[in-house]
Amino acid sequence: MWDVRITNARLQGRSGLFAIGVQDGLIASVLPQGQSPEADAARTLYDAGGGMLLPGLIEPHIHLEKALLLSRMEEDAASLKDAIRMTAAMKYGFTRADMAARSLYVIREAVKNGVTHMRCHAEVDPILGLSAFETMMELKEKVCDVLDLQVVVFPQEGIFQSPGTAELMEEALRIGGDVVGGITYQDPSLEDHLDVVFRLAEKYGKPIDFHADFSDRSEDAAILDIADRTIAAGMQGLVAAGHVTSLGSMERKRAETAARRIGEADLQIMTLPATDLFINGRGDRERPRRGLTPVKLLQEHGVNVVIGVNNVRNPFTPFGKADPLETAWLLAVTAYMGGDEDAKQLIHMLTGGAAKALGIQQYGLEPGAVADMVLFPEVSERAILLGKPEQRTVWKRGRMTAETKLQTRMDHIVLH
Structure with missing residues (x-):
């Protein structure tokens, strides 16, 4: 059982969606979504919703x-x-x-x-x-x-x-x-x-x-x-x-x-x-x-x-x-x-x-790297750079340290 499992995440330089398993503060598994064995049970499950996951x-x-x-x-x-x-x-x-x-x-x-x-x-x-x-x-x-x-x-x-x-x-x-x-x-x-x-x-x-x-x-x-x-x-x-x-x-x-x-x-x-x-x-x-x-x-x-x-x-x-x-x-x-x-x-x-x-060692999104990560609700590096989205989720050694969520209301605005 993973400590943390992040599903439906996009990764740099790869097509499709991935599931990332974290154990003892390290990335233990990076597999295409749907190819993970054991239905990948985890103490904490987080759905990335198709957003892009970057190293911290x-x-x-x-x-x-x-x-x-x-x-x-x-x-x-x-x-x-x-x-x-x-x-x-x-x-x-x-x-x-x-x-x-x-x-x-x-x-x-x-x-x-x-x-x-x-x-x-x-x-x-x-x-x-x-x-x-x-x-x-x-x-x-x-x-x-x-x-x-x-x-x-x-x-x-x-x-x-x-x-x-x-x-x-x-x-x-x-x-x-x-x-x-x-x-x-x-x-x-x-x-x-x-x-x-x-x-x-x-x-x-x-x-x-x-x-x-x-x-x-x-x-x-x-x-x-x-x-x-x-x-x-x-x-x-x-x-x-x-x-x-x-x-x-x-x-x-x-x-x-x-x-x-x-x-x-x-x-x-x-x-x-x-x-x-x-x-x-x-x-x-x-x-x-x-x-x-x-x-x-x-x-x-x-x-x-x-x-x-x-x-x-x-x-x-x-x-x-x-x-x-x-x-x-x-x-x-x-x-x-x-x-x-x-x-x-x-x-x-x-x-x-x-x-x-x-000179930082064990860095990145590969098995064996320290699980320092940040998730953006965007599908590419360019979208992240252009949008600079405030909505971000951050993990340090596999533990969530910050999460910013935004909600916009436009109830009284009529769009034509």
Whole structure:
């Protein structure tokens, strides 16, 4: 007897309807509907009604402790420097309880929207000390039944520009940080910054996740230094970089050369369109640049590109509701990804591609995978992307963690 059996579900890349059996938190059986033996008895039976079942969505890049700050802002940010400056000033007023409350709100929204894995960047610096990091580590334990949370030790204010940060980063990694963070545009010496980040990654055996080349200046190419360091350290596949928007401003041949090098280093690129589109291109009086990393070009060179929400309602991004589908839809519009195959690729970027970027094991909808799933009342990836349906059912390790149902009444409206 299965713990859970989901019937009449559509699956990616397969025709027809399927029944999925879950046992002990793992997917135990995936068979075409009607071919399951034993009439598949289950303690809990769920009829998918012909909707599409996906692996749980993955949020690969988000900032929790600085979410939901709009009510504290006296002005709107007009540049990246403004956003960093304004947020740094507000950080002096952050408390552990305040950071935990705002973070939990975002996590609840993400889980409701189908997210089962998340990587957050916790800021470590002399302003906050380890308070943001320790708050995220506490949340990691608190929410583990509904969400797997990776915590990046992130030096937002720079390592050398903010003395004492390197020591705080090392302490955070010593007590359990999951990923070494870096930010290429906050220190005067990129080489020194990379030295610290790669040294810490080697010492503690951790992957790396950079904020890199967040600009529309074609001369910014720290990603190439990161690629060279990654190859030299033998860390191919273990290094990610968010933003990398300057690549979108490069002349085509140079961008192609950079994309090849990024592919050789197997860097995981995280495009963050809500923030990147909002911040970049502001200095252009004519023919403003889009400010996105060139997603299709990178993918043509074999680069794993994934999609992150990044920020939720703060100086960097005054939008968002922690819904990866909302962000994927925005990327579809702005990166010319409107076709059926594009939709399949975008959904992959939220699922299997993001799992690769975060090093998540036993992921997917195959026997032996962890039963992290989200069901949509749609029949295809394109329908899911275009409709962004609020109605979703979410399972974490085979246990239902969220279900949103909608009812629309039109009793007094006459349709002609």
